[in-house]
Amino acid sequence: MDRFIDEKIEQFAHDHTEPEPELFARLREETYRTMERPQMQVGLLEGRFLQMLVRLTNARNILEIGMFTGYSTLMVAEALPDDGRVVTCEVNQKAESIARRYFGESSHGHKITIRMGPAMETIKALSGPIDLVFIDADKTNYSNYYQACFPLVKAGGLIIGDNALWNGKVIDPQDDDTLAIVAFDRLVHSDPRVAHVCLTVRDGMMLAWKR
Numbered sequence: 001m002d003r004f005i006d007e008k009i010e011q012f013a014h015d016h017t018e019p020e021p022e023l024f025a026r027l028r029e030e031t032y033r034t035m036e037r038p039q040m041q042v043g044l045l046e047g048r049f050l051q052m053l054v055r056l057t058n059a060r061n062i063l064e065i066g067m068f069t070g071y072s073t074l075m076v077a078e079a080l081p082d083d084g085r086v087v088t089c090e091v092n093q094k095a096e097s098i099a100r101r102y103f104g105e106s107s108h109g110h111k112i113t114i115r116m117g118p119a120m121e122t123i124k125a126l127s128g129p130i131d132l133v134f135i136d137a138d139k140t141n142y143s144n145y146y147q148a149c150f151p152l153v154k155a156g157g158l159i160i161g162d163n164a165l166w167n168g169k170v171i172d173p174q175d176d177d178t179l180a181i182v183a184f185d186r187l188v189h190s191d192p193r194v195a196h197v198c199l200t201v202r203d204g205m206m207l208a209w210k211r
């Protein structure tokens with residue numbers, strides 16, 4: 001991923017963030033060694049920020065759309081109370097098998113339920129209330145995911161859209177993924193049901209707080 005934030009500044013922020021536990025370092029290393037597009041992983045800075053949001057909102061029920069090899073899933077699980085729960089959606093079986101191994105090693109793995117199959121089907125079968133949603137799967141469905149999970153989110157709950165700045169391409173959208181991200185950003189921006197902020201953390205994060 002080309003960075004739109006100065007690399008030295010990002011490194012400084014990284015170096016002054018709570019360090020990465022050994023399990024996460026191994027997961028990151030294996031993902032980069034064995035998976036295509038490993039940079040999809042949120043990484044330490046955004047992972048720690050997600051944890052902070054889980055703690056600040058006292059979230060107990062989380063929905064993640066886009067697990068990949070489970071880095072962000074484990075991050076949010078670690079910040080949940082012992083009876084908290086994260087349901088995470090994925091379609092890639094190779095990613096799933098890696099994630100399952102690391103969830104099995106973690107003392108927080110029991111909080112995680114993996115739902116294999118198209119996320120939209122999983123969302124349709126879920127019941128609320130959900131405290132926090134992290135949208136990080138196929139970009140062309142971002143707006144659909146937002147609309148589908150909105151009724152399940154409690155008042156005061158948070159919906160987070162990752163990659164809200166899509167490598168800076170949102171400034172001049174030229175392809176379907178970028179157009180979909182811009183449509184999602186506009187949808188949230190025009191939604192009176194939420195308070196929202198579009199952050200420049202990593203690849204951009206849209207935070208929408210349901211009134």
Ligand SMILES: C[S@@+](CC[C@H](N)C(=O)[O-])C[C@H]1O[C@@H](n2cnc3c(N)ncnc32)[C@H](O)[C@@H]1O
Pocket residue numbers: 040041042043065066067068069070071072073089090091092095117118119120136137138
């Ligand atoms: C950006 S990655 C998620 C990264 C992950 N949050 C992390 O930090 O490691 C997006 C993932 O969504 C999955 N995905 C794509 N389309 C999907 C769909 N329709 N339903 C569920 N998962 C999907 C992909 O296989 C991919 O692993």
